[in-house]
Amino acid sequence: MQFTASGLGRVQKGHARAGIAKELNLVDRPRHGLRVLYLATDAYGGHGGIALFSRNLIEALDADDRVAEIVCPPRIADGEIGSLPAKLTYDLSGLSGRGAYLRAVLRHVLTGRFDAIIVPHINLAPVAWAAAKLSRARWALCLHGIDAWPAAATPRRRFFGLRADAIVSVSALTLGRFRSWCPVDPARCVVIPNAMDFAGYAPGPRDPALEARYGLAGKRVILTLGRLDPAERYKGFDEIIELLPDLAPDITYLIAGKGEDRARLEAKAAALGVADRVVFAGMVPEAEKVATYRLADVYAMPSTGEGFGFVFLEAMACGIPAIASDLDGGREAVREGELGQVVDPADRAGLKAAVLRAFDQPKGVPEGLDYFGLPAYRQRISDLLTRLVK
DSSP states (O other), rough: OOOOOEEEEEEEEEOOSSSSHHTOOOOSSSSSEEEEEEOOOOTTTTTTTHHHHHHHHHHHHTTTEEEEEEEOOSSSSOOOOOEEOOTTTOTTTTTTTTTHHHHHHHHHHHHHSSEEEESSSSSHHHHHHHHHHHHHEEEEEEEOOOGGGGGGGGHHHHHHHTOEEEESSSSSSHHHHHHHSOOOOOEEEEEEOOOOOOOOOOOOOOOOOHHHHTTTTTTTTEEEOOOOOOTOOSSSSSHHHHHHGGTTTTTTEEEEEOOTTHHHHHHHHHHHTOGGGEEESSSOOOOGGGHHHTTTTTTEEEOOOOOOOOOHHHHHTTTOEEEESSSTTTHHHHGGGGGEEEOOOOHHHHHHHHHHHHSOOOOOOOTTTGGBBBBHHHHHHHHHHHHOOO
């Protein structure tokens, strides 16, 4: 795999033991300011919500005047790295497996002090705990959704959760469910909702070529974007497909995402007689994401397992009326109904009514969406860093 990057950050690929300080660019780093170790699952060169979460958090740290360097060894980076923040050292030497990743983390811990450690996924909590012990730094564990809900509880996860110096949850719902099995002191917990860089997101007309590709001319479109994973059948795809027979025939359901559950969903649509009204777009390239949202008249994801849902923010930033679930963190993405509708996914009549209301709603960015903007988010991350280095 070839990786490319632009910008002022540093990409590290090597992992030889000799000349470690020079290899990791530690010799030319400033000796004043804070150093933060960010133990990513994926970030630059990654896809999906947690990768976006990590990029936003790293860039918020990069914008903090107190921070001199962020060191990030990712577990996964299977795409183009792109532009990197100026203060970021992005070490790709741990991509080949668990052992390589642990060696990469250890090298960084042994070759320079860290003032704070942040881990964006509970699966890497043991690594963060060990790194914090070695570097005598405080560490924060970030929670997203089902990764921290009771079904994911294990004695091992409870052990490390109780030892984090700070718990950061993207939603109050996820934090409450986590604390139901891992009774962390509330004083160590903070809710920091996901954020978005809204640059490039705005209402606009449909792209004629994209509309033609999916056969959507003259159609009213409901959109859901997400992985079609058999282990994650909580996105709400089934609920919308099951609703289609009750909706006007000019209403089409556009599903953007790939995964092994597609065949099952196709079979369900055929069994319900709506196969010609369900369009599977596959994974949408980043360059086409905004144009894909603009194809929609309604964004609906009546899910039961979302910790938050970046997609709601993206859809609303493109002016698309959003429908979220009242059973998971999606309700916090639409601010409990302030920015979009909230429904019970099991209430078909209620879901239908919400969809019809959304079709009648004029498109436009809802007032108050800037609550999730980068300026507010960066202040929240600055406050988190203060908590860790006090």
